[in-house]
Structures are given as C-alpha cells and as structure tokens.
Amino acid sequence: DQQVKQNSPSLSVQEGRISILNCDYTNSMFDYFLWYKKYPAEGPTFLISISSIKDKNEDGRFTVFLNKSAKHLSLHIVPSQPGDSAVYFCAATLQGGSEKLVFGKGTKLTVNP
Amino acid sequence: NAGVTQTPKFQVLKTGQSMTLQCAQDMNHNSMYWYRQDPGMGLRLIYYSASEGTTDKGEVPNGYNVSRLNKREFSLRLESAAPSQTSVYFCASTRDSRSYNEQFFGPGTRLTVL
Numbered sequence: 143d144q145q146v147k148q149n150s151p152s153l154s155v156q157e158g159r160i161s162i163l164n165c166d167y168t169n170s171m172f173d174y175f176l177w178y179k180k181y182p183a184e185g186p187t188f189l190i191s192i193s194s195i196k197d198k199n200e201d202g203r204f205t206v207f208l209n210k211s212a213k214h215l216s217l218h219i220v221p222s223q224p225g226d227s228a229v230y231f232c233a234a235t236l237q238g239g240s241e242k243l244v245f246g247k248g249t250k251l252t253v254n255p
Numbered sequence: 256n257a258g259v260t261q262t263p264k265f266q267v268l269k270t271g272q273s274m275t276l277q278c279a280q281d282m283n284h285n286s287m288y289w290y291r292q293d294p295g296m297g298l299r300l301i302y303y304s305a306s307e308g309t310t311d312k313g314e315v316p317n318g319y320n321v322s323r324l325n326k327r328e329f330s331l332r333l334e335s336a337a338p339s340q341t342s343v344y345f346c347a348s349t350r351d352s353r354s355y356n357e358q359f360f361g362p363g364t365r366l367t368v369l
Contacts, residue, residue, distance in 0.1 A: 146297070174355050185259070185345050185360030186298070193355070231297055235355075242313065243358065245297030 145169045146234050148246035156254055161219040163249050165232030168213065172234040176243070177206060177217050180229045189230070190217070222253045257281055259361035261346050267367045268336045276331040276364050278346030286349045287329035288313075288358060289321060291342040298345060304329055336368045 147166045155161045165175075173194040178186035192199040192206045192215065199206050205218045219226055232246040262277045280287065285306045290298040290313075300313030304323040318340060320332045329348075333340060343365050347358040 148297075151295075176357060178360075183362070185347075185362050187360065188357035191355070191357065233297075242300060242303070243298075245299070247295060247297045 143168070144247075145172075146232055146244050146246040148230075148232055148249050150249050151247070152250045152252070154252045154254060155222050157224055158221045161217075161222045161226065161251055161253065163217040163219075163230050163232075163251065165215045165217075165246055166213055167215075167234050169234070169236070169244075170213065171236050172244075174235045175206070175208060175215050176233045176235075177204075178231045178233060178245075179226075180231060180248070186231060219251075222251075224253045224255050227251055227253050259346055259348055259359050261344075261361040261364050263364060264362065265365050267369065268333075269369050270337060272336050273332070273334050274336065274366075275333075276344055276346075276366075277328070278330065278361060279328045280346075280348040280359070281327065282348060282350075282359065283326070284348035284359075285326070285351050287323065288347040288349075289319075289329070289331045290345045290347065291315065291340075292345060292363075293342050301331065301344075333366075336366075338368045340366065341368045342366060 176191040177189040179189045180186040208215045229248045229250045231248045233243045259280045288303040289301040302321040304310045307326045322330045343363045346361040349358045350356045
C-alpha cells in the first residue's frame with residue numbers, strides 16, 4: 143500500500159513558466175513533508191520542507207503548499223529553469239522525527255529552453 | 256567537507272556472493288540510513304541507525320545486515336546476493352532522527368547481481 147503517491151511520472155514545461163509537481167498521501171499521521179531533487183547518477187538533495195502546522199513554505203523560486211484536508215501537497219517552481227530538470231521526490235514522515243521517511247515514486251521534470 | 260561518501264560506486268556480483276557497501280559521513284551526524292531505489296520506485300528504507308551503537312530494521316530489511324562501526328561509518332552487508340537485490344543503494348545521514356532535519360544522501364552504489 144503506497145502511502146505517498148506521485149501520480150505523474152513525468153512533467154514537461156517551458157523555461158520561464160511555472161512547474162507544479164503534485165503529491166498525495168494516505169496516512170493522516172504524517173506531520174512533516176519534504177521534497178528532494180535528484181539528478182542522474184547522484185544522490186537526492188533536500189529542496190524544501192513543510193510542517194503540518196503550516197499550509198505554505200517558500201524558499202526563493204520554490205514554494206510548497208500543503209492541503210491537509212485533501213492530504214495533498216504541491217511544489218511550485220517559478221520561474222522554471224533548464225537546470226531544474228531532475229526527478230523530484232516527495233517524502234513524508236510520522237511524528238517523532240525523520241527516522242523513517244516514506245518516499246513517493248518521483249516525478250521527472252523536464253524544463254525545455 | 257565531503258558530506259556522505261559511499262564505496263564502491265559500481266559492483267557486479269554473482270548470485271550467492273557476499274559484499275559490504277561502505278558509507279561514511281563527516282558532518283558529525285548522529286543518525287544514518289540505508290535505502291534502495293529500484294526503477295520506477297521511490298527510495299525504500301532498508302536499515303537505519305538512530306545513534307552510534309543502535310540499528311533498526313526499515314521497510315525492506317530481508318537479505319541485509321548492517322553495522323554502525325562508529326559515529327562516522329555505517330556499512331551494509333549482503334551475505335548471499337540474489338538478483339532481486341539488483342538496485343541502487345543510497346546511504347544518508349541526519350543530525351538527529353528525533354527532530355525534523357533533512358537527510359543528506361551519498362552518491363549511491365549501483366549493484367548488479369547476475
């Protein structure tokens with residue numbers, strides 16, 4: 143049973159436009175959510191996170207929105223740049239810390255020049 | 256400051272062979288993790304070590320053993336490799352598993368079991 147779902151395996155956008163990556167979760171006990179970015183042949187790198195007590199968190203071009211009632215979060219990248227082309231993983235953790243991150247399958251973002 | 260390092264980067268094994276994947280971090284982190292990533296899948300937790308001297312099973316521990324050698328190093332051992340263990344293995348660390356800190360990942364080890 144997949145607790146964190148990224149239903150879009152891939153997304154293609156034009157440079158300068160907005161990229162929106164979506165993530166749904168089923169476990170209402172999750173209370174902290176993270177996005178990781180992964181380039182080929184590299185390990186994932188942390189991008190941005192949000193606590194369940196918030197509904198929005200911004201860091202430069204990256205904004206994460208959390209809708210707890212819908213068990214849905216999204217990552218917005220504005221404006222998108224070719225260097226943003228990567229696989230993006232959504233992850234969630236239960237109360238108590240990050241000892242057990244549950245990852246989605248990832249969405250491959252391609253930003254076309 | 257190298258962050259999280261993993262050796263080897265690539266490995267090919269025959270079914271039944273054993274090997275140890277090495278991981279080290281230089282960030283003075285308390286907690287370390289081993290994940291595997293299969294094609295089209297997210298990362299799945301194999302084992303983790305919340306602090307030096309402790310280890311616990313994750314989601315997919317069967318066929319693996321781990322050793323937290325010291326605060327810096329966390330190794331993953333395959334005693335008798337099987338084709339189902341063909342995967343990319345990532346080691347990660349975080350300052351403290353009891354608080355919300357992001358995990359830092361190594362570059363991965365690509366393992367093929369024939």
